[in-house]
Amino acid sequence: MTRPHIEFIHAQQLEWLASDLPTGIDNTLCKTLSLDPNTGGISCIIQYPQNWHASHVPALSADHELLVLDGSLQIADQTYNVDDYAYLPAGSSHRNWKSDSGGTVLTFFSQGPNICEKNKRRSHLAINHLDVNSMKWSSADVDPDVAFLRISHKILRYNKHTGDKTLLLNCGAQTHPTDWKEAALSHPCVEEMFLLSGDIIGERGIMHSGAYFWRPPNMWHGPFGSRQGNLCLIRFLEGHHENIWSKEKFSFSLTPKYEPELPNHLGHLRQAEYKPTEQF
Incomplete structure (x- = not known):
């Protein structure tokens, strides 16, 4: 790919x-x-x-x-x-x-x-x-270093030979790293995500329902947290999923700037941060 x-x-x-x-x-x-x-x-x-x-x-x-x-x-x-x-x-x-x-x-x-x-x-x-x-939610095999996110999952598909995996991931509300600092992480495979509900807060901004990313292998990302909690569909492709953590820890904020990584055909969206319809 x-x-x-x-x-x-x-x-x-x-x-x-x-x-x-x-x-x-x-x-x-x-x-x-x-x-x-x-x-x-x-x-x-x-x-x-x-x-x-x-x-x-x-x-x-x-x-x-x-x-x-x-x-x-x-x-x-x-x-x-x-x-x-x-x-x-x-x-x-x-x-x-x-x-x-x-x-x-x-x-x-x-x-x-x-x-x-x-x-x-x-x-x-x-x-x-x-x-x-x-299907029942499970916390089996969740990396203990992300336990602060209160993660549970439903495995929809897993090919043990190629590593391809599709899952639903659920994270808790009002979650953030301990002391507001955490290492970044990467994976030796593609990670693809579509956010079905809630929010995900990370170093590139705030993702709301409808957010999407395609992240190639070995790209550092995080730390993450959430105000509302979230439900997302994730696919791991082109290899087996593994969390690789950085030695350095990075500060986490609930109000990061929108700083996306986008190809040229989506470049116009860099200056058009999406904000959901007012709730109140």
Whole structure:
């Protein structure tokens, strides 16, 4: 993958555009969060209109990973409602792909999603449906050095051979490092995050619901905290996740400046810090 470092933007800052999906699965709107210019791999939010139906799509050439944010979607007779998750490897059946009520779906394609014939070469990796709300939270294997964040997680997908992992992460409210200082950390893999609710406060600013980042391997980041707590979807890619801590500790603030790392095509957002609608 050759995606640029994006840390961070808010989906609310992006326009809904006609999707570039192939004929047969087009007629949707899309917000592109990040894109691999070489493979066509894309992370995006797709908006399906009411009564949308794909015309003759046996399968896709790309892995298709999804979490329903609003509405509902149906693929191969499986209905996905709000908070439902799936990982459909390339070649998985996509027949009867439709949305009667319309839906907004957080979507990840591993490469350009061309239409192809169904095959079962990677069917053993499929996660056809998870009702995420019925899963239990766990704090197993959480790094004790981030215990101050009161982290719990739900593992949605894990490939022990490649290290690829998708999880929901929940952090507590009014959390910050002890004595307001903590080391930075890095990972030897890509980390990708979409913030479903709450806030995350870090060295690059304050992320609100709808925030997104794509962080390449071995990039120092943190420390972090939160005022409201948060719920986010995280993907680790291109290697096994490991926390590597810096020797130096850094000061943490609840009111950092917005200092994003953005590629040129998103550069205009550097001067347009997103602030959510007033709550009171």
